[in-house]
Amino acid sequence: xxxxxxxxxxxxxxxxxxxxxxxxxxxxxxxxxxxxxxxxxxxxxxxxxxxxxxxxxxxxxxxxxxxxxxxxxxxxxxxxxxxxxxxxxxxxxxxxxxxxxxxxxxxxxxxxxxxxxxxxxxxxxxxxxxxxxxxxxxxxxxxxxxxxxxxxxxxxxxxxxxxxxxxxxxxxxxxxxxxxxxxxxxxxxxxxxxxxxxxxxxxxxxxxxxxxxxxxxxxxxxxxxxxxxxxxxxxxxxxxxxxxxxxxxxxxxxxxxxxxxxxxxxxxx
Amino acid sequence: xxxxxxxxxxxxxxxxxxxxxxxxxxxxxxxxxxxxxxxxxxxxxxxxxxxxxxxxxxxxxxxxxxxxxxxxxxxxxxxxxxxxxxxxxxxxxxxxxxxxxxxxxxxxxxxxxxxxxxxxxxxxxxxxxxxxxxxxxxxxxxxxxxxxxxxxxxxxxxxxxxxxxxxxxxxxxxxxxxxxxxxxxxxxxxxxxxxxxxxxxxxxxxxxxxxxxxxxxxxxxxxxxxxxxxxxxxxxxxxxxxxxxxxxxxxxxxxxxxxxxxxxxxxxxxxxxxxxxxxxxxxxxxxxxxxxxxxxxxxxxxxxxxxxxxxxxxxxxxxxxxxxxxxxxxxxxxxxxxxxxxxxxxxxxxxxxxxxxxxxxxxxxxxxxxxxxxxxxxxxxxxxxxxxxxxxxxxxxxxxxxxxxxxxxxxxxxxxxxxxxxxxxxxxxxxxxxxxxxxxxxxxxxxxxxxxxxxxxxxxxxxxxxxxxxxxxxxxxxxxxxxxxxxxxxxxxxxxxxxxxxxxxxxxxxxx
Numbered sequence: 001x002x003x004x005x006x007x008x009x010x011x012x013x014x015x016x017x018x019x020x021x022x023x024x025x026x027x028x029x030x031x032x033x034x035x036x037x038x039x040x041x042x043x044x045x046x047x048x049x050x051x052x053x054x055x056x057x058x059x060x061x062x063x064x065x066x067x068x069x070x071x072x073x074x075x076x077x078x079x080x081x082x083x084x085x086x087x088x089x090x091x092x093x094x095x096x097x098x099x100x101x102x103x104x105x106x107x108x109x110x111x112x113x114x115x116x117x118x119x120x121x122x123x124x125x126x127x128x129x130x131x132x133x134x135x136x137x138x139x140x141x142x143x144x145x146x147x148x149x150x151x152x153x154x155x156x157x158x159x160x161x162x163x164x165x166x167x168x169x170x171x172x173x174x175x176x177x178x179x180x181x182x183x184x185x186x187x188x189x190x191x192x193x194x195x196x197x198x199x200x201x202x203x204x205x206x207x208x209x210x211x212x213x214x215x216x217x218x219x220x221x222x223x224x225x226x227x228x229x230x231x232x233x234x235x236x237x238x239x240x241x242x243x244x245x246x247x248x249x250x251x252x253x254x255x256x257x258x259x260x261x262x263x264x265x266x267x268x269x
Numbered sequence: 270x271x272x273x274x275x276x277x278x279x280x281x282x283x284x285x286x287x288x289x290x291x292x293x294x295x296x297x298x299x300x301x302x303x304x305x306x307x308x309x310x311x312x313x314x315x316x317x318x319x320x321x322x323x324x325x326x327x328x329x330x331x332x333x334x335x336x337x338x339x340x341x342x343x344x345x346x347x348x349x350x351x352x353x354x355x356x357x358x359x360x361x362x363x364x365x366x367x368x369x370x371x372x373x374x375x376x377x378x379x380x381x382x383x384x385x386x387x388x389x390x391x392x393x394x395x396x397x398x399x400x401x402x403x404x405x406x407x408x409x410x411x412x413x414x415x416x417x418x419x420x421x422x423x424x425x426x427x428x429x430x431x432x433x434x435x436x437x438x439x440x441x442x443x444x445x446x447x448x449x450x451x452x453x454x455x456x457x458x459x460x461x462x463x464x465x466x467x468x469x470x471x472x473x474x475x476x477x478x479x480x481x482x483x484x485x486x487x488x489x490x491x492x493x494x495x496x497x498x499x500x501x502x503x504x505x506x507x508x509x510x511x512x513x514x515x516x517x518x519x520x521x522x523x524x525x526x527x528x529x530x531x532x533x534x535x536x537x538x539x540x541x542x543x544x545x546x547x548x549x550x551x552x553x554x555x556x557x558x559x560x561x562x563x564x565x566x567x568x569x570x571x572x573x574x575x576x577x578x579x580x581x582x583x584x585x586x587x588x589x590x591x592x593x594x595x596x597x598x599x600x601x602x603x604x605x606x607x608x609x610x611x612x613x614x615x616x617x618x619x620x621x622x623x624x625x626x627x628x629x630x631x632x633x634x635x636x637x638x639x640x641x642x643x644x645x646x647x648x649x650x651x652x653x654x655x656x657x658x659x660x661x662x663x664x665x666x667x668x669x670x671x672x673x674x675x676x677x678x679x680x681x682x683x684x685x686x687x688x689x690x691x692x693x694x695x696x697x698x699x700x701x702x703x704x705x706x707x708x709x710x711x712x713x714x715x716x717x718x719x720x721x722x723x724x725x726x727x728x729x730x731x732x733x734x735x736x737x738x739x740x741x742x743x744x745x746x747x748x749x750x751x752x753x754x755x756x757x758x759x760x761x762x763x764x765x766x767x768x769x770x771x772x773x774x775x776x777x778x779x780x781x
Contacts, residue, residue, distance in 0.1 A: 003607055004541055010600045011545045027555070029562030029577065053474035071477055073568045074576055078703060087562070131434045135461050137777050139484025139565045141434050146554075149547035163432035178780075180393055180409040180458045181437055184429045210477040215401040216394070216462035235567065236484065 015153045019253060023091070023240055024151075030238075031072045031087035036063050036105040040084035051079035054203070054212060067093060067109070068101040068206035071235040093233040094245025098222060101206070101231055112230055114251035119195060123169055124250045126158040129199070130168035130192065134185050135178030135217050136209075139236040140202040144172070146239045159246060165189075170197030170229070176204040176217040177224045189226055199249075200228045201242060203235040210235070276308055280337070280346040285649035287345075288500035288714035291324070291730070294334070294349050302335060302350040303360040309337050309346070310364050315630050315643075317345065317717065317726045319370035321352070321378045322739035325732045331355070331378055334741075336715055336728060340648040345715055352380060359385035366630035369747060377464075389413065392457035392780050397465050410439055415453050417443040422450075425762060429458045436776035442762055452757040452765075454750050459780035467740040471498065471706070480567055483744060483778035485525055488517045488557075489720030490742070491570040493727040496651060496716035498572050501729060502706040506652070507698030510574030512690050515653035516587075517557060517566050517575075519683040519690075522721035523594075524553035526676040526683075529773050530602055533673055536767045537614040545601035552594045556587060573701030584691045591691075595684050602677055615670035619756035619768035622667060631752045633723020633745045634679065635772055637663045638671035645719035657693075659686050667756075672771040679721075708735040720745055722775065744778030 016024055036048070041063065049057040056069035057076060077085040092111055095101050100110040114120055133141050147154040148161070162168050165188045177185060189198075200221040203209030206228075208219035218224050232245040247253045281294050297305065306316070318336040323329060330351060337346040359382030361368045369391065371382040376390055377397045393409040395401065416424070422445050429437035437458035443451040463478050479494040480487040492514050499506060531546025554564035561569035561577045568576050579587070605611050621631075626639040637644070644661045646654045662678035664671035708731050718725045723745030732738040753772045757765060 004604060007541060007545070007600045007604055011541075011548075011597065014548055027559045027562060029560075030558065031562045031568075051473065053477045071567070072563070073477060075473070075568075078576070078700075130430075132430055133434070133436045133459075135459055135777075136436075137481035137484030137487075138436050138775065139481070139487070141436065142485055143564065144434050146547075146551055149551065150544045151548045151551060161434055175459070176461060178458060178460055179406060180460055181429065183409075184437065184458070188430055204481075210474060210481050211461045211463075211466070213474075214462040214466050216460055216465075235481075236565065238564070 014151050015156070016151055019247065026089060026091060026238070026240070030089055030091075031074070032090045033067060033088045033093060033103075033109065034065055034070065034072070034076060035086050035088050036065065037084045038063050038105045040082040042082060045081070047079050047081060048076040048085060051075045053210065054207070063105040064102055065105075066102045066207070067233040068098060068231060069203060069209070069212065070233065071203055071210060073235075091238055091240045092244050093237060093241050094248060095231050096229065096249070098206070098228070098231060101233060112245055112248045115229070115249055119197075120251050122195065123197070124252065127246070127250065128160050128162045128167055128169045129172045130165045130170075130188060131161050131172045131174070132185050132188050134173060134175035134181035135211070136175030136202065136204045140174040140204070143236050143239045144174070144201065144242065147243060152239055152243065154243065157247065157250070157252060165191035166193065168192050168196070170199065172199040172201060173205045173221050173226075174201050176208040176211045176220055178217050182218060182224060185224060185226075197229045198226050199230045199232065199246070201232045202237060203233065206231050206233065276312065277305065277339070277346050280305065280348045282344045282346055283715065284344060285645070285715065285717045286496045286500050286651045288709060288712045289347070291711045291713060294347050294713065297348050297350050299333070299350045299352065299357045302333065302348055303358065303363065305348060306335070306360050306364045306367060310366055313341075313627065314339050314346070315632075316366045316370065317724065318715075318728050318741055318743045319367060320728070320739075320741045321374040321380050322730060323378070324730070324738055331380060333374070334713070334728070334730070336726065338649070338717070338724070340643040343648055345649070345717075347713070347715070355379055356381045356383050358383055361385050365628050369751065390457065392460045394457065394460050394462070397468070409457055410455060412455065414441050414455070415443065415451055417450055421445055438776045442757075442765070444762055447761040447763065449757050449760050449762050452754045454754050456750070456776060456779050459777040461777070461781070463781045464740060464742060467737055470737045470740070476571065482742060482781065483775040484565055486521065486720045486722065486725070486744075486775065486778065488514070488521045488566040488570060489718050489725050491566075492518060492652075493716045493718040493725045495570055495572045496718070497714040497727045497729040498706055498708065500714040500716065501708040501712055501731060502572070503709070504573050504706060506574055508695040509578060509698040510701070511652040512694055513560070513575045513577070513579055514570055516579070516687050516690050517560060517569055518718070519687045520553055520557045520560070521566060522683050523680055524550050524557070525721045525773070526680050527553060527598055529770060530605065530673060530676055532770045532773075533615070533669070533767065534605060534611065536770055537611055539605070539608060539611050542601050542604050545597070549594060549597050549601060552590070552597070556590060559583065559587065571701055572706055574698060576700065578697040579691070579694060580697060584694055588688060588691050591684055591688060598680060602680070605673065612670065614767065615673060616668060618669040618764050619760060619771060620666060620668040621752060621756050625755055626667065626752065629751045629755065630748050632748045633719070634672055634675045635723065635749050635752050637661065638675045639667035640665050645717045645724050649717050651716070651718070653690060657686070657689060669767055669771040710735045722746060722773070723749065742781060744775055746774040746779045749774050750779060
């Protein structure tokens with residue numbers, strides 16, 4: 001008993017104050033959205049596009065990066081002969097549409113919108129999700145689980161993963177949707193009562209990710225034909241990226257990143 | 270023929286990380302290869318890989334290649350065999366370790382091992398190279414499951430979609446009340462066709478698929494892949510890169526072991542360790558992110574070295590944060606060993622005998638918890654592990670407690686090992702050249718890495734133009750799922766989560 005109490009003292013209170021306080025510090029080498037400085041691009045150069053493992057960079061008709069395919073690896077930046085590609089430290093990578101993930105060089109990323117008023121009233125303070133893992137690598141799942149640890153404590157926003165689709169307000173899908181998970185995903189989706197949401201987390205669930213050309217998979221949730229409400233890019237997305245996306249969709253982040261209606265006192269357990 | 274002094278003299282002995290021409294690999298008859306398997310497993314050698322392939326010039330004929338691990342002599346033994354037809358005798362009745370390898374050959378190439386006791390699907394996948402438009406994939410989950418009969422006997426089926434945030438898999442328990450007579454594990458839901466995608470490579474996307482074979486083992490698999498390709502290309506790796514890879518491998522082990530000890534505590538309702546370890550796991554992941562920008566070590570390990578190095582300032586920060594994490598994880602985990610309610614649930618739950626572990630060919634902490642003393646880092650060292658030794662952590666009893674305790678020993682030793690490497694860091698090396706590797710033609714390379722779950726084995730074979738004509742991945746989970754099934758025998762069904770977490774095997778690593 002005494003040991004347990006001493007350990008409790010040693011471990012301290014660890015739940016972060018974000019979004020009331022600052023977000024947790026990200027490392028200096030953190031790789032957010034790749035930014036291409038087209039002023040440095042030599043004429044007719046397509047080295048980055050050819051180096052990209054997922055064909056996420058398009059050159060013809062203006063340089064564009066598809067963040068739904070991007071693995072946030074270093075291949076484009078390493079290949080670039082003029083150092084025109086850098087990774088932004090910005091963790092915010094969630095959008096409401098697939099198109100918004102395709103960003104032209106120099107363009108702002110159109111971050112996820114708040115749900116319409118009816119859905120926001122239903123889900124804004126209580127969102128129950130069934131998670132379906134379908135042909136990924138378990139890294140997105142691992143960083144989703146991190147959100148339930150004491151440091152992040154996603155339950156303080158009323159967000160929870162539930163064991164049955166019947167109890168869920170939507171599904172959160174990871175993985176490229178392997179052929180072998182297609183039926184299970186469809187059955188889970190059908191079992192969720194409407195109105196219901198779909199959140200696609202990670203490059204696999206958005207586009208098939210590193211497996212997008214393999215015939216054993218469908219190319220993510222859009223390939224499986226489910227309507228996605230929130231796309232969270234990354235391979236895997238940082239827990240902060242996932243949290244940002246969900247809070248943004250639920251209307252719980254103001255423009256300055258603060259949660260309206262949640263004072264610092266009630267934000268803490 | 271074999272001699273009395275070395276019963277395996279007819280096989281080609283190589284070391285971990287070697288590449289050899291196909292012409293040097295002895296060609297045995299299937300029957301002779303099977304005899305070697307029986308003699309080898311009698312002598313406590315292990316099957317590290319055993320798979321089928323078709324090579325150019327074989328006129329479509331099928332051959333098999335076996336890699337046996339001789340841990341006592343730090344060597345790997347290679348032998349091949351031509352398959353005269355698509356039906357050969359099965360060696361599984363004489364050598365149970367081969368059971369899943371033979372089932373895999375049957376699924377991937379249609380090679381039937383006659384007399385195999387239970388030739389059921391491994392991943393419910395099409396054969397390698399089959400045209401998806403014409404070759405129908407088997408319907409997943411549609412198979413003959415083992416069934417018990419009798420009054421009061423019932424079946425519990427779980428998955429593929431589970432209650433938590435977990436990968437998909439299907440489990441069937443044959444029960445009488447709470448008592449589990451048999452657990453059958455049916456996988457394949459995560460199959461993404463990784464081995465098929467690597468054929469004809471390496472291509473620009475290859476290493477990205479390797480890193481995501483099992484996302485919690487990105488460093489382990491990427492290191493094995495790079496060792497194999499570097500061996501085939503004769504590429505030198507600077508000492509600094511070897512050390513960075515070893516530190517990253519230990520950070521990966523630390524994060525996963527720490528998270529699993531927390532999850533084990535959660536499964537027995539002991540919330541202090543569960544809450545603390547869940548958070549501390551993130552501290553270890555953040556050290557990987559400090560190193561390369563990604564919590565899972567993505568893009569760190571590349572052929573020829575590492576994409577990122579460690580300078581003096583970063584080494585100092587890593588050492589200081591590791592010291593903090595050491596104090597935190599010690600405070601959290603030691604509660605487990607002094608709390609009677611935890612010990613009562615861990616001890617004698619899911620016990621495996623060392624005989625079962627040997628017969629099944631278990632690897633990693635699951636085998637070491639049965640007293641099996643082998644570890645790739647010590648027995649087949651590569652990279653930095655050749656220069657700085659690491660003691661092997663073992664325990665006795667093979668139960669949940671033993672598996673948890675081995676993990677705790679490994680946490681302590683991994684922190685000490687990483688600290689020591691950081692104190693002797695060689696001078697930083699320039700980033701490796703981006704030039705495409707030129708692989709030796711008609712060669713085979715074998716690379717073993719001790720991932721946090723156990724032995725990762727990659728075997729790369731090249732054709733006459735130096736392209737990969739077969740790339741075999743054996744994740745430790747491939748060996749160990751059968752161990753989990755055996756550990757559940759005679760247990761209560763409510764012990765399943767605890768047993769499962771004590772192994773924490775990879776679905777995607779198995780399914781590929």
